[in-house]
Each structure stands twice: as structure tokens, then as C-alpha cells.
Amino acid sequence: MDIDFGNIKVVGFDADDTLWVNETYFREAEERFAELLEKFETKNKIDQELFKMEMKNLDTYGYGIKGFMLSMIESALELSNYTISQKTISSILTLGKEMIEKPVELLPGVKEVLSLLSNKYRLIVLTKGDLLDQERKLDKSGLSDYFHHVEVLSDKKESNYRNLLDHLEIQLNEFLMIGNSLKSDVLPIINMGAQAVHVPFHTTWAHEEATPEESVNKYLTLNELSEILKYLN
Template sequence: MEVDYGNIKVIGFDADDTLWVNETYFREAEEHFAQLLENYETKNKIDQELFKMEMQNLEIYGYGIKGFLLSMIESALDLSNNTVSQATLAQILNLGKEMISRPVELLEGVTHVLEQLQDKYRLIVLTKGDLLDQERKLEKSGLSQYFHHVEVLSDKKEENYKNLLDHLEINVKEFLMIGNSLKSDVLPIIGLGANAVHVPFHTTWAHEKVPVEEQTGNYLTLNSITEIMKYLN
């Protein structure tokens, strides 16, 4: 695919699984959760019920670890018919606390790319999730110095992006979004007429997966975030 980013002035970066590791920790927590409840149901059934609970709760809790934790507790109560022990509930709470307190593991090449781009472009973070948790991760990451603006969105649909770009007075033709999720970081941006780069992460939450027939549009897919330098220099 031939691309021309000569008119780009602002670059937006997703945070989780684009700048640092995130989804891996959710999958690990799910494994531990299934082990805690193995006396009540099969792992497959536990995984299915937890995901169903997360989807039901998205509008209430939003995205992030806290909503995930509350969904685990609610699922444990349902799967056990309200007989799950206080000790097990305490262990589930600890799973969430451990996720929140984990160190931030930057993805390879992220710091180098930001260092190369910071003086040439206006860099911003556009992520979704829990505000406190995302602010904490950004501070732990040591990457704050590279960004002109950080926005934690409740969701990442076309309307969310449009409202933000309008608020920041960013011309869509001068904007490039880089992220790991086709559903959240790429397709809504393409729908606005802006530019997007897809950098897949090895693990994708089921809610973020896009059917093959919907994976269409004029966007660039890279194996690593470092490859973007070929198109911006």
C-alpha cells in the first residue's frame, strides 16, 4: 500500500497494547479466576459467563480493570449460586489489585519512536478505560514528556473522535492515529476521513475483534511500531 503522510501534523497514539502491555494481564487474571471457580463450572463455561457479564456491565462500569474486577465478582456469585466463599471473593479482589499495581512494560521501540517524532509532530494519547488507572500507567511509563495532550475517552467511536478532534481544533486530514485495535483505533478514524495505522498486538480481547469481511478501508498495517518511521521521515 502506498501512503503519503506529508500533510500530517498531529499523531494520536492508543495506550494499552500500543505503548505498553495490557491485555496479557487480563488473560492471566481470567486464568486465575477460572481456577478459583473450578469447583462450580468448566473453564470454558466460566470464560463465557465472565465475558457475557463484562458486556452487560460495559455501559455501567465502562472499560478498565475496575469494571473487569466487578464483573468477576458478579460472575463468581452467579456461577456459584451465591455460595462462593468470602475467602475466594477476597482472592478475586486481590487479582484486581495486583493488575492495578503491576509495573508498566513498554513495548519494544516505543520510546525510540516517540523521541524521533516529538519535535516534528504534535503527539497526543487517545485511550479509553478508567481515568485514574490510565493516568497512573502513563506516569509510571515515563512517557508523559512526549505528549502535548492526553485524553481518556469513555469509548472510541466515530462520534467520540470527532468531538475530540473538533475540541482540539485538529484537521482530520492532518491527523494520524496509531493503535492495535481495528475496532477502536482504526476503523472509526478511517470513517472520519483521517489516517490510521494498525499495529496488531499478539492478544486481542474478544470485544475488540472485527470480522474479516469488515476489515476494510485505507489503512496501513505494520508488524511493529518502529516501522512507522519509514513513512514519517
């Protein structure tokens, strides 16, 4: 496909699994959660029920670790037929707290890319999740100074993007979004008529997976973030 980013003035970055590691910690927590409940159900069943609970609770809790913690507790109660011990509930809470306290591990090339691009483009962060947690991670990342604006969205649908871009007075033909999720970072942007770059992460939450029919080749896919410098700098 022909790539022309000549009009781009503003570059938006997803945060989790685009700038730093995130999904890996959720997968690790799920493994430990299954171990805590192994006497009640098989690991596969526990994984399935936890995912169903997360989907059920999304509208109530939104995205992020705190909602994940509450979904784990609710799943544990149901899977154990409400016989789960207080000690195990406490262990589940500890799992979540440990996730919140994880160090921020930047992905390869992130600081170099932001340092170079910030000299030429207006950079913004467009992420979703828990506001407090995302602010904490950005602060710990040491990346704040590269960005003109940081927005934590409740979701990443076309309407969310349109409202934000309108508010920031960003023209569609001058905007480029970079992220790891086809469903949240790429396809809504393409559907709006703007441009997007997909940088896959090795682990993807099932809720963020796009079907092959949705994955139309109208965007650039890179193996790692540093490759964007061939096109933008």
C-alpha cells in the first residue's frame, strides 16, 4: 500500500502495550487466579467465566485493574458457590494491588521515537482505563514531557475519537494514530477517514481482537515502534 504521512501534524499514541508493557501482567494475574480456584473448577472454565464476568461488568466498571479485581472477586464467589474463604478473597485483592504497583517497563525504542518526533509533531496520548492508574503509569514512565495532551477515554469508539479531536481542534487529515489494538486504535480511526499505524503486541486481550473481516489492509503495520521513524522523521 502507498503510505503518505505528508499532511500529518499530530500523532496520537495508545499507552498500554504501545508505550509500555501491560497485558502481560493481566495474563500473569489470570494464571495465579486460576491457581487460587483450582479446587473448584478447571483452569479453562475459570478463564472463560472470568472473561464473561469482565464483559458483563465493562459498562459498570470500565477498563482497568480495579474493574478486573472486582470481576475476579465476583467470579470467585460464583465459581465457588459462595464458599470461597476470606483468605482467598484477600489473596485476590493482593493480586490486583501487585498489578497496580508494577514498575513501568517501556517497550523497545519508545523514548527514542518520542524524542525525535516531538521535535516535529504535536504528540498526544489517547488511552483508556482507570484514570488514576494511567496517570500513575505515565508519571513513572518518564515520558510526560513529550506530550502536549493526555486523554484517558472511557472507550475508544469513533464517537470518542471524534469528540476529542473536535475539542482539540485537530483535522482528520492531519492526524495519525499509533497503537497495538486493531479494534481500539486502528479501525475506528480508519473508519473516520484518518490514518493509523498498527504495532502488534505479542499478547492481546480477547476483547481487543478484531475479526479477519474487519482487518482490511488500509493501514500500516510495523514490527516495532521504532520503524515509524522511516515514515515520519
